[in-house]
Amino acid sequence: MPSNNQKLYDKDKVIAGLVIFVVLATFPFWYNLGKAASAPELELTDKAKAAEKCVRDTQYMRNEHMQLLDEWRDTVVRDAKRIYVNERNMGYDMSLSNTCLDCHSNKEQFCDRCHNYTSVNPYCWDCHIDNPKEAK
Amino acid sequence: MNVKYMFSLVAVLLLILLSYAGAEAAGMKTFFGIFIPYIAVAIFLIGFIWKIVGWAKSPVPFRIPSTCGQQKSLPWMSYSYTDSPYTKTGVVLRMALEVLLFRSLFRNTKFEQHGDRLIYRWEKWLWLFALLFHYAFLVTVIRHLRFFAEPVPFFVQWLEGLDGFLQLGLPGLFLSGVALAAAAIFLLLRRMYLAEIRYISLPSDYFPLFLIIAIAVSGIMMRYFTKVDVVAVKELTLGLVTFGPTIPEGVGGLFYVHMFLVCVLLIYFPFSKLMHLGGVFMSPTRNLPNNSRAVRHVNPWNYPVKVHTYEEYEEEFRDKMVEAGLPVEKGA
Numbered sequence: 374m375p376s377n378n379q380k381l382y383d384k385d386k387v388i389a390g391l392v393i394f395v396v397l398a399t400f401p402f403w404y405n406l407g408k409a410a411s412a413p414e415l416e417l418t419d420k421a422k423a424a425e426k427c428v429r430d431t432q433y434m435r436n437e438h439m440q441l442l443d444e445w446r447d448t449v450v451r452d453a454k455r456i457y458v459n460e461r462n463m464g465y466d467m468s469l470s471n472t473c474l475d476c477h478s479n480k481e482q483f484c485d486r487c488h489n490y491t492s493v494n495p496y497c498w499d500c501h502i503d504n505p506k507e508a509k
Numbered sequence: 510m511n512v513k514y515m516f517s518l519v520a521v522l523l524l525i526l527l528s529y530a531g532a533e534a535a536g537m538k539t540f541f542g543i544f545i546p547y548i549a550v551a552i553f554l555i556g557f558i559w560k561i562v563g564w565a566k567s568p569v570p571f572r573i574p575s576t577c578g579q580q581k582s583l584p585w586m587s588y589s590y591t592d593s594p595y596t597k598t599g600v601v602l603r604m605a606l607e608v609l610l611f612r613s614l615f616r617n618t619k620f621e622q623h624g625d626r627l628i629y630r631w632e633k634w635l636w637l638f639a640l641l642f643h644y645a646f647l648v649t650v651i652r653h654l655r656f657f658a659e660p661v662p663f664f665v666q667w668l669e670g671l672d673g674f675l676q677l678g679l680p681g682l683f684l685s686g687v688a689l690a691a692a693a694i695f696l697l698l699r700r701m702y703l704a705e706i707r708y709i710s711l712p713s714d715y716f717p718l719f720l721i722i723a724i725a726v727s728g729i730m731m732r733y734f735t736k737v738d739v740v741a742v743k744e745l746t747l748g749l750v751t752f753g754p755t756i757p758e759g760v761g762g763l764f765y766v767h768m769f770l771v772c773v774l775l776i777y778f779p780f781s782k783l784m785h786l787g788g789v790f791m792s793p794t795r796n797l798p799n800n801s802r803a804v805r806h807v808n809p810w811n812y813p814v815k816v817h818t819y820e821e822y823e824e825e826f827r828d829k830m831v832e833a834g835l836p837v838e839k840g841a
């Protein structure tokens with residue numbers, strides 16, 4: 374780079390290119406302008422509150438409930454076993470709609486809030502009933 | 510063993526150890542989760558602009574005709590419109606082909622001896638994996654906007670649907686993440702195992718590859734194996750971009766490794782070969798029409814030479830020339 378040279382060749386094009394770069398690279402900063410970063414608030418149903426505990430401990434559920442569901446699905450469909458026993462020695466019927474959504478029957482205020490926040494769109498509800506109580 | 514790649518490998522391993530120990534053992538989560546990311550973004554943006562401005566200040570005196578196609582000359586000779594462009598549209602098309610489809614890499618050939626014949630063979634693996642690598646990187650980065658935007662824009666969700674169309678396992682497999690790691694590993698093995706390429710490879714060639722592989726592998730570990738609290742991660746990342754940074758509970762050391770390596774990548778970017786992202790648009794063999802035969806290009810740093818034209822010469826010496834019987838253009 375010739376240090377004493379001050380002229381910017383093709384100034385208009387270079388500046389236009391740089392503006393495009395900066396706008397794209399700072400997308401998260403201007404897209405969220407004026408918003409606060411708050412995690413979604415989850416509501417527990419009365420039934421869940423009475424139960425106090427989820428199938429496994431809370432942090433495990435937050436991080437790994439998808440893996441648990443995967444395990445349940447495979448165990449039921451492939452091995453025809455339907456009872457899951459957790460580390461507290463409690464048995465659960467391994468069912469998405471009849472177990473998870475029994476305690477968390479408020480799917481919109483629970484599962485969906487989290488999933489919308491993190492842009493997850495489980496395809497399970499193509500087949501599984503997402504509100505067993507209403508459907509009955 | 511080769512010093513050049515061992516050097517880069519050890520550097521990346523040290524960075525991993527540093528951030529893991531720093532966040533997990535030394536409790537420097539604020540440093541790795543807030544301070545470093547802001548510094549990295551600032552250095553990336555300023556460094557990038559500074560580099561481009563530096564290049565834009567360097568004069569390009571002449572067209573550099575690349576011998577990739579017939580140049581435009583006589584009207585009855587056809588010329589290659591995009592490989593040796595003469596018009597602005599041709600240049601834009603050549604640039605688009607280069608940037609979007611890696612036209613130059615597609616030309617790669619291999620020189621081989623077959624019996625008593627020497628032949629040039631198609632060599633498309635580099636082109637294929639380079640293309641795969643870059644598009645997988647792009648898709649992964651766009652998908653990551655789900656951590657940096659609230660509400661998550663439609664095109665991110667659309668891309669997630671496309672990328673996860675296999676619906677394999679839970680959480681669903683994203684093809685681009687795996688493709689990124691696989692392609693980067695291919696590009697690394699290519700440098701390590703082909704003798705002629707190993708010979709021209711430097712630590713600065715290996716370092717970004719190791720770094721990107723480590724980023725991809727740590728991401729894959731987090732998503733499919735060790736798991737991470739994604740809601741807490743988004744609180745952290747969204748806090749950064751709304752300038753209200755927080756360090757949520759329950760985010761493990763592996764996440765800080767992932768993010769720290771990305772920050773190193775951003776800081777390293779403007780000062781390394783990775784600047785080809787901006788550089789490709791500034792490269793004279795790609796962005797200038799090949800029209801030296803039709804247009805005069807004056808070297809911008811030509812020194813203003815003092816000239817004495819023939820007219821001035823005759824004006825000065827006309828009398829003496831006429832006296833000596835020399836022909837003059839204007840009569841005395």
Ligand code: HEM
Nearest residue numbers: 646649683685686687724725728729731732742746768771
């Ligand atoms: C500071 C910016 C970044 C943050 C905060 C971040 C965070 C994360 C998190 C939390 C995950 C786990 C996702 C899950 O469990 O679903 C992940 C996965 C991943 N990350 Fe990053 N990341 C960043 C930048 C990058 C970059 C620049 C790359 C490289 C191209 C990358 C490549 C990956 C890959 C390949 C995965 C595996 C899962 C997938 O394909 O999405 N990350 N990242």
